Amino acid sequence: MGELPHVVIVGAGFGGIMAARGLKNAPVRVTVIDRTNHHLFQPLLYQVATAGLSPANIAAPIRDVLHKQRNAEVFLAEAAGVDTAGKLVHLREGASIPYDYLIIATGSRYNYFGHNGWEEDAPSLKSLSDGVSMRQEILLAFEAAEMEPDPARRKALLTFVLVGGGPTGVELAGSIAELAHRALKEDFRHFDPRSARIILIEAGPRILAAFPKELSNAAQKALERLGVEVRTDAMVQEVDDRGVSASGVRIDSRNVIWTAGVVATPVGKWLDVETDNIGRIPVNADLSVPGHPNILVLGDAARLEQDGKLLPGVCPVAMQQGRYAAALIRARAGEKGKEPGPFRYHDKGNVATVGRGFAIVDLGRLKLSGFVAWVAWIFIHIWYLIGFRNRISVMFQWAWAYITWQRAARLITGPIPGPRLFAKTVDSLADDRTSITTKTRKLP
Amino acid sequence: MGELPHVVIVGAGFGGIMAARGLKNAPVRVTVIDRTNHHLFQPLLYQVATAGLSPANIAAPIRDVLHKQRNAEVFLAEAAGVDTAGKLVHLREGASIPYDYLIIATGSRYNYFGHNGWEEDAPSLKSLSDGVSMRQEILLAFEAAEMEPDPARRKALLTFVLVGGGPTGVELAGSIAELAHRALKEDFRHFDPRSARIILIEAGPRILAAFPKELSNAAQKALERLGVEVRTDAMVQEVDDRGVSASGVRIDSRNVIWTAGVVATPVGKWLDVETDNIGRIPVNADLSVPGHPNILVLGDAARLEQDGKLLPGVCPVAMQQGRYAAALIRARAGEKGKEPGPFRYHDKGNVATVGRGFAIVDLGRLKLSGFVAWVAWIFIHIWYLIGFRNRISVMFQWAWAYITWQRAARLITGPIPGPRLFAKTVDSLADDRTSITTKTRKLP
Numbered sequence: 001m002g003e004l005p006h007v008v009i010v011g012a013g014f015g016g017i018m019a020a021r022g023l024k025n026a027p028v029r030v031t032v033i034d035r036t037n038h039h040l041f042q043p044l045l046y047q048v049a050t051a052g053l054s055p056a057n058i059a060a061p062i063r064d065v066l067h068k069q070r071n072a073e074v075f076l077a078e079a080a081g082v083d084t085a086g087k088l089v090h091l092r093e094g095a096s097i098p099y100d101y102l103i104i105a106t107g108s109r110y111n112y113f114g115h116n117g118w119e120e121d122a123p124s125l126k127s128l129s130d131g132v133s134m135r136q137e138i139l140l141a142f143e144a145a146e147m148e149p150d151p152a153r154r155k156a157l158l159t160f161v162l163v164g165g166g167p168t169g170v171e172l173a174g175s176i177a178e179l180a181h182r183a184l185k186e187d188f189r190h191f192d193p194r195s196a197r198i199i200l201i202e203a204g205p206r207i208l209a210a211f212p213k214e215l216s217n218a219a220q221k222a223l224e225r226l227g228v229e230v231r232t233d234a235m236v237q238e239v240d241d242r243g244v245s246a247s248g249v250r251i252d253s254r255n256v257i258w259t260a261g262v263v264a265t266p267v268g269k270w271l272d273v274e275t276d277n278i279g280r281i282p283v284n285a286d287l288s289v290p291g292h293p294n295i296l297v298l299g300d301a302a303r304l305e306q307d308g309k310l311l312p313g314v315c316p317v318a319m320q321q322g323r324y325a326a327a328l329i330r331a332r333a334g335e336k337g338k339e340p341g342p343f344r345y346h347d348k349g350n351v352a353t354v355g356r357g358f359a360i361v362d363l364g365r366l367k368l369s370g371f372v373a374w375v376a377w378i379f380i381h382i383w384y385l386i387g388f389r390n391r392i393s394v395m396f397q398w399a400w401a402y403i404t405w406q407r408a409a410r411l412i413t414g415p416i417p418g419p420r421l422f423a424k425t426v427d428s429l430a431d432d433r434t435s436i437t438t439k440t441r442k443l444p
Numbered sequence: 445m446g447e448l449p450h451v452v453i454v455g456a457g458f459g460g461i462m463a464a465r466g467l468k469n470a471p472v473r474v475t476v477i478d479r480t481n482h483h484l485f486q487p488l489l490y491q492v493a494t495a496g497l498s499p500a501n502i503a504a505p506i507r508d509v510l511h512k513q514r515n516a517e518v519f520l521a522e523a524a525g526v527d528t529a530g531k532l533v534h535l536r537e538g539a540s541i542p543y544d545y546l547i548i549a550t551g552s553r554y555n556y557f558g559h560n561g562w563e564e565d566a567p568s569l570k571s572l573s574d575g576v577s578m579r580q581e582i583l584l585a586f587e588a589a590e591m592e593p594d595p596a597r598r599k600a601l602l603t604f605v606l607v608g609g610g611p612t613g614v615e616l617a618g619s620i621a622e623l624a625h626r627a628l629k630e631d632f633r634h635f636d637p638r639s640a641r642i643i644l645i646e647a648g649p650r651i652l653a654a655f656p657k658e659l660s661n662a663a664q665k666a667l668e669r670l671g672v673e674v675r676t677d678a679m680v681q682e683v684d685d686r687g688v689s690a691s692g693v694r695i696d697s698r699n700v701i702w703t704a705g706v707v708a709t710p711v712g713k714w715l716d717v718e719t720d721n722i723g724r725i726p727v728n729a730d731l732s733v734p735g736h737p738n739i740l741v742l743g744d745a746a747r748l749e750q751d752g753k754l755l756p757g758v759c760p761v762a763m764q765q766g767r768y769a770a771a772l773i774r775a776r777a778g779e780k781g782k783e784p785g786p787f788r789y790h791d792k793g794n795v796a797t798v799g800r801g802f803a804i805v806d807l808g809r810l811k812l813s814g815f816v817a818w819v820a821w822i823f824i825h826i827w828y829l830i831g832f833r834n835r836i837s838v839m840f841q842w843a844w845a846y847i848t849w850q851r852a853a854r855l856i857t858g859p860i861p862g863p864r865l866f867a868k869t870v871d872s873l874a875d876d877r878t879s880i881t882t883k884t885r886k887l888p
Binding site (some may be wrong): 037038054055056057059061063064067068073074075076077095128139140143146147166184186187188189190207410411412 | 480481482498499500503505507508511512517518519520521537539541572582584590591628630631632633634783854855856
């Protein structure tokens, strides 16, 4: 009896976690490596960024997800490279972990299309820590506006620009509009939060381009009813700490958020293989890397065609690939049952939400928009949330927010007071020391 | 008709928030200044630090608490000084706010008794941001232990030392013991979390010295049943990044937490008045500062004797003083009804919790310890939580945690991976590159 084969999984997103769970009771040892301690339910991350849900509602500790799976261990560490000849994963922390099978499920990050300097002024939303700091920035913008005597600066603080009309941009736009126009409407004394502008910029001719045209039109109308300005065919030319320029129009804004396009993490370099222009590794039909049959790549890091079309970078693809990878390894590791055929993605449909009570659902033959679609969206999302506690807790917070229009998690927990936006108003207050006094006197 | 008098309240803790709410519909304008955006329910902060509750469960945005009170405004800002002659509060941000009445409710911070350098290696727990970073440090200690091959270093990572046997030290000790010995017990593969040591160090002869002796003894026994080592009559001599020395005994620990004694924030300097040795301002029987009848000081920042005894620095004192200050100002601002007499604190009793299902309650004649006291403690705490949503949500999370022994909020959301504890193990892993390999092979 030799030792059990060792499967190393890098990344505990949808693909990685499904692969790990799929190897439960398999004749292998499993090591999951992630640089965070939690599996994140990314489709609801925008709710954390807009104070609707708490971080704990949409994240489950990886250890907790796998704690009953005795053949699996978890390391909080960052993979830094792979030695394919020696079959080792190098960690940034200095150690190396040997593998017999390697599953790379490292996902993607946002693509600034060569303008990486824009990231500082237009952050994006991938990790829980991004969500918490975006929440802080959004809330601080309103706080700073309350103390800002200069109308132009106040207007810039109350202008939110979303770059990219995909699901994340649309969801954030709708959610910020609801926050400003409804949840916060009685909370300030020196301005009306309903005056906040929310602008969604899309380079293409319509938002939510992955959906049929009638559904994207319905979504755009719903966004506009919430008070969002939608600008299509608008190319961003410049981003700085005072705003954004798109197709020749300048918008002064202290809150530019980037949601346009993704690029895979640098796994191509690790394996020394060619990638496509957004960093994805072309894989064989069994998800293996050409020339490396024992290395599988899943999810946003993989490039795979099916019926002449590229598979999209969405959760269901990653989840189905994770399950497939586990089945493949079980068979190759000698478990009875035959090896699965080539991977095939089963597209069950596409959903996106626009705000309270409105979503669009595309199930192929069935296309829905409005409240019914939104209820469907809620149930689909809660169903997939890992962990029973989270399902109940999210449901409760949503129900409560729905009834009261409150935001449960409106907390600024970072350095006190939050650095970026607040600092920007300091000079204006110093310019005009009596301004607050004057304004205070205007209270009813 | 002149303008309404302006009441400025610095600090939105228990005293400040009660004063602000007490001035609802009074013939005054109210400005609340706080350097965070939330009122914090501090008695449950230890639950955030030990991953039992989420930050949003124990904090309410100050704006939300006061959003219906049209005579009140809120500034997220930090007070930096007071000009008593010009009747102005200076903000660190540069502006100044004029007042007719000033209420100082700035609370306290932990007292390192002259060893301020110890704070870096032995953090304390006052703000929500302290709670989140303490949670992160505690969770990272376990994560680092999983990858630490050296037994002595692993032991230091799994040793938690609480300095100070007051309520916070006792609550944290009990809660960390439950986390390690119960909630995490199946989550690691390279060590048994039940081997974690939790040590509570108290300089005096017994813990919870504010309680009668029989109750502190009961609490100590309950702690010991949870696996906490209690060391009384132990003076801390040295704290460094490798551990702590107390009464000649060295304890190697990467997790030293300071909960010993408090000192008032530097309000004495602002007003240029003498304070006592822990920074509190002696106040008159109407809470005013001698020589400054329009400045009131509340809560931990105030020093006041009643019946020959100093009032303790506890929430109920601050809350009652806040309500008193509001009543006094209402009368002085010309509202009908006579001015209240000197402030009197009504002591309703004292509670402290030791862990799941055990608390002590001292109501004077009635002394309780055990499960019934714990149920009483839960209801008292939830009753005082500001905001209906929080009451339900905390109750739900507690009920769930009680049934499942899970921790709802085991998230590391800071810089990835968390810097302090993790960095400390990097060198050891680098020393012995194959150690993880070896250990991994030992998996069942």
